[in-house]
Amino acid sequence: MASSTDSDATRSRSPFARAAIVGLVGMLVAAALVVNVIAAANPRAGEGRVPFVTIYSGHRDHIDAVLVSGDGQAFAAIAQDPLLSRPELVPGHGEFAYRAQRPLWGYLAWGLSGGQASLVGWVLAIMTVFAAGLCVGAISLLLMQRGQSPWWSLAVLAAGMESLSQLTPELLALGFVAFALWLPSRRRGWAIACCCAAAMTRETMLVAVGAWALYEFVQASGPFRARVRASAPFTIPFVVFAAWVVFLRAHVGTWVWDQPHDRATAPLVGVLDAFNPISGRITIGVGIALALCGLCLWLARRDVLTWIAIAFALFATTFAAQVWTGAGYERTLLPLYVFGGIAALTGLRRHEGARTAAHTVESTPPVPPPVLTRAG
Numbered sequence: 001m002a003s004s005t006d007s008d009a010t011r012s013r014s015p016f017a018r019a020a021i022v023g024l025v026g027m028l029v030a031a032a033l034v035v036n037v038i039a040a041a042n043p044r045a046g047e048g049r050v051p052f053v054t055i056y057s058g059h060r061d062h063i064d065a066v067l068v069s070g071d072g073q074a075f076a077a078i079a080q081d082p083l084l085s086r087p088e089l090v091p092g093h094g095e096f097a098y099r100a101q102r103p104l105w106g107y108l109a110w111g112l113s114g115g116q117a118s119l120v121g122w123v124l125a126i127m128t129v130f131a132a133g134l135c136v137g138a139i140s141l142l143l144m145q146r147g148q149s150p151w152w153s154l155a156v157l158a159a160g161m162e163s164l165s166q167l168t169p170e171l172l173a174l175g176f177v178a179f180a181l182w183l184p185s186r187r188r189g190w191a192i193a194c195c196c197a198a199a200m201t202r203e204t205m206l207v208a209v210g211a212w213a214l215y216e217f218v219q220a221s222g223p224f225r226a227r228v229r230a231s232a233p234f235t236i237p238f239v240v241f242a243a244w245v246v247f248l249r250a251h252v253g254t255w256v257w258d259q260p261h262d263r264a265t266a267p268l269v270g271v272l273d274a275f276n277p278i279s280g281r282i283t284i285g286v287g288i289a290l291a292l293c294g295l296c297l298w299l300a301r302r303d304v305l306t307w308i309a310i311a312f313a314l315f316a317t318t319f320a321a322q323v324w325t326g327a328g329y330e331r332t333l334l335p336l337y338v339f340g341g342i343a344a345l346t347g348l349r350r351h352e353g354a355r356t357a358a359h360t361v362e363s364t365p366p367v368p369p370p371v372l373t374r375a376g
Contacts, residue, residue, distance in 0.1 A: 015144050022150045023137025029157055030132030030164060034125050037165045041065035053077045053090055055117075063121035070166030071328075072124060074099040078106025079113060079120045087252055094258030097248045101241075101256040104201040105169035124167040132157060132164060135175035139338065141182045146346045159337045162330045170331045173201040174338060177208050181304065188233055195237040200244065204315070208335050209237050211311035215304045267317040274324035282324050289313055289333060292340035299347025309340030 013021075043060045050057045053073040056064055067073040077089045078100060087096035100106075108127060113119040136157070140150035156171070163170040176198035180191035195212075198205040213234030220230035249255050264270075274282055293313050296306035312335050323329050 015141055018144065018150055019137040019140040022140040022153055023133045026136030026154055026157060027129055027133030029154065031129045033157070033161070033164050034129055034167075038062050038066055038125060041069070045069075052092075052095070055080065055089060063125065066165075066167060067121055067124070070162075070168065072121075072167035075102070075106040075109060075168065076120045076124060078103060079109035079124075080117045082107060082110045082115075084248075084251055092259060092261075094254040094256070095261075097252045097254045097256045098259040100248055100252065101203055101245060102169065102201060103244065104197065105172065121167075128164060128167045128171070131169065131172035131175065132160070135160070135171040135178065138175040138178035138182065139342070142178050142342060145182055146342070148342070148345060148349070152342075152345065155341065156338055159341075160331075160334055162328075163334070166331075168331060169201045170334050173198045173205045174334055176201065177205055177335065178338075181212075192233050192236050195234070196240045199237040199241045203241060204332050205335070206238060206241060207311050207315050208308045208339075209234055211308045212304055214311075215307045219302070261322070262320040263323055264318045265320045270320040271317065271324055273321035279325065282329075285330060285333070289316065289336055289340075292337065292344055295344035295347065296340050299351055300343040303343045303346065305339040305343035305346075309336045309343060312336035 039062070041062045043062060043065045045065060051068040051073055053068070053076065055077065056068045056073055060068065067076050074090065078084070081089060084096075084100055090096040090099050105124075105127070109120055109123050112127065113123040136153045139153035139156050143150050143152055156174070157164070160171045160174070162168075176194045180194035180198070183191045183194075195205070195209045199209065213231040216234065217227045217231040220227040245256055265273075271282070271286065290313075293310055296303070296309050300306045312333055316329065316333055316336070319329055319332070323332070
């Protein structure tokens with residue numbers, strides 16, 4: 001990891017150029033990780049068990065083995081059925097609609113594969129690499145805006161390893177939100193468009209949008225009407241997603257929440273069930289989340305990224321046990337880890353700067369007043 005002080009040559013470049021360089025490095029690292037995941041996949045793993053997307057229940061190659069290891073197969077199903085006319089691909093009442101509520105990733109795979117089913121898996125792998133690079137670049141811009149080294153953004157790849165290994169869209173969705181946060185307020189229209197794209201990529205990004213809207217409402221100055229006006233544009237991503245959900249209900253016949261599996265519970269019930277027996281992986285994930293939230297509340301309460309991190313922490317209390325035990329929480333809580341980490345890092349640097357300045361003032365000897373003498 002590079003130090004917070006970049007070389008003079010790097011600093012002389014524009015923020016976009018620096019973000020592009022870091023994003024390219026992130027893309028190369030992501031490519032190496034994805035290639036390794038595909039090469040290590042075992043096509044014979046899980047034989048005798050039917051994956052939740054039926055088209056992968058027969059013979060599988062390495063890329064198919066990667067898809068059936070997680071949720072990547074759901075997006076591959078959308079890419080092979082863009083008209084959403086074959087709900088039998090994902091059996092179970094409500095399951096097809098639940099999977100189709102995240103359409104953007106699947107439709108991108110369909111378009112880039114030219115509708116060729118044999119290419120879908122490989123296209124998803126390439127998309128995952130490019131999404132990682134774009135996300136790293138967007139996070140780099142956000143870091144530089146806060147006076148931090150853009151190279152810290154490479155840590156996103158570690159936090160998003162589950163997304164990289166399953167060829168899922170969380171890094172792309174995170175990149176959309178990060179870019180929206182980086183844009184100046186006069187570009188609010190573009191920011192809202194990015195939020196809409198994030199919501200259609202992964203619906204849980206609406207948690208970030210809602211937290212941002214609340215932040216704008218609370219922080220805006222002026223009367224109540226002015227506060228509403230400041231936060232009102234953030235309702236657009238919710239309306240766009242709701243329209244898609246209604247379309248799915250009319251087209252498929254079920255609501256996205258009609259699926260029978262428990263993915264949400266009363267607060268804290270799921271995580272407590274997941275700790276029976278004790279899980280080291282969940283312990284680490286929860287511990288990091290609590291540490292980041294604590295640092296954010298201590299050092300950066302007024303940072304919009306803190307509001308987003310805390311919103312995801314509260315959202316996590318409703319996860320069912322299967323979300324925690326299946327490591328799905330790592331992909332869902334990616335905004336908490338990344339935005340919480342940026343807010344904590346910025347707060348720490350600001351705190352250290354303030355303490356150093358105060359120490360400098362205290363240690364500087366007072367200047368004696370000038371001695372006045374009578375002229376003449």
